[in-house]
Amino acid sequence: RCMCCGGSPDDGLVIHVDHIKSRKTHPELALTEDNLQVLCEVCNHGKGNWDSTDWRPVDNPEMDNDLAHIRAIMQS
Numbered sequence: 001r002c003m004c005c006g007g008s009p010d011d012g013l014v015i016h017v018d019h020i021k022s023r024k025t026h027p028e029l030a031l032t033e034d035n036l037q038v039l040c041e042v043c044n045h046g047k048g049n050w051d052s053t054d055w056r057p058v059d060n061p062e063m064d065n066d067l068a069h070i071r072a073i074m075q076s
Contacts, residue, residue, distance in 0.1 A: 002040035003055040004047075013040040022049040 007013040018039040021029050029035040037056045
């Protein structure tokens with residue numbers, strides 16, 4: 001699910017891994033898990049490089065599943 005709007009592929013959305021702090025301004029954080037969040041394509045493109053909003057929920061067990069998915073993508 002998109003951490004911003006809550007949409008999912010079931011809603012016809014494409015899911016992206018977003019860099020909270022952009023790779024352009026913070027290249028050293030490009031593969032740091034704490035700098036990654038799951039957003040849909042629409043929210044990710046709307047956020048842009050200038051916005052560092054962290055949409056991740058605090059203490060949300062579903063976030064563990066999202067982080068596991070991000071780890072799997074990074075390892076492939």
